Amino acid sequence: MHSATTHEPRTLGDHTWQNQAACHTRLGTDPEMFFPEPDEIDRIRAAKTLCAQCPVRRTCLDAALENGDRDGIRGGLTEEERDALHSKLPQRLDYARINATLAGGDVHLSRAERRAVARDAYRAGIPADQLARLLKVTVEHAKKLYRHAAREISHRNTQAVKTAKGTKKTSDTRTTPVTPVRTPARADLGTAA
Template identity: 60%
Template sequence: MTSTTHSPARHRSLGDHTWRDQAVCQSTEYNPVDPEIFFPDPDETDKITAAKALCNQCPVRRTCLDAALEGSDANGIRGGLTEEERRPLHEKIADRLDYSRVNETVSGRDIHLTTAERTAVVHAAYHHGLSTQRLAWLLKVTEEHAKKLYREHRRALRNRDLNQPATTTASPEAGGEHLSRDDFGTAA
């Protein structure tokens, strides 16, 4: 799994493209920008440098990169990265686990989720006692599918508990301290 992010970023909602209005690359009367600089050939280093310089000033750079990754947009410079620089990120996007995205989804926001984040939403919803109707609404699935996700989650928890080796707790006299999984909190 890829690294976990704990960012305070505000994630775009499903179908939300209003962030583009804030992008530095949008050509206006007062800020003429040639869109061709964002689609350079690999050997056009001047265009690449100019495009990246604009991206570095952009207030929605992270959102642009997320939109490119989530939409499998592999063309041009997006979010300050070239096609070649984004390729490894495209390959790992399904494994991205950003708890801020999970938390926003559990609180009711419609945002893009990766496979790992959807699994974390199921985990958090189950442990917070959310109904199958609420989980279905959060993940935009049928209620029947939400029930299936909860069954699979309960089965995974049961199997995990059955497969855990018996642990021995250190005696207080030995100066040992036993920590359980509850000492570490939850994903959401």
């Protein structure tokens, strides 16, 4: 079940969500409604009103972004409104997707999410061959991802120690106070795209 607060990432190739869409043609919706010209304000408003009631609106938006679908109104957003999201997709960090992948789901991941899966799998002690299956990469590549994750974790731990001490060296060897930054919890991260 989909709701405004929870979102199950769709698996690759899954189009069953379309049967739940408010715009499904079996409901008598004219598909052309979702392809208005930029100056057709009434058609845009009507399409967005229908999207606002849709139980799979976020899934629709995700599918449009992941498939590079730039035409028409998708997920309640016009082509122009989605444009910025298309460019931000590689940086998207949605822990629902990461957790679904770690649980064995075949989910479309951004570059940032793939790095997070590798990092979390490394921390959890998941063997490289299992990470390789989760990400559909070779075992050698999974080992490389684990080496990157180890360096990233080590770097973060080093930065945390420096921050905890309250000072940081600048390039001209002066010491300046550092304001500790709260690390966001997974629930705080949500979706970046």
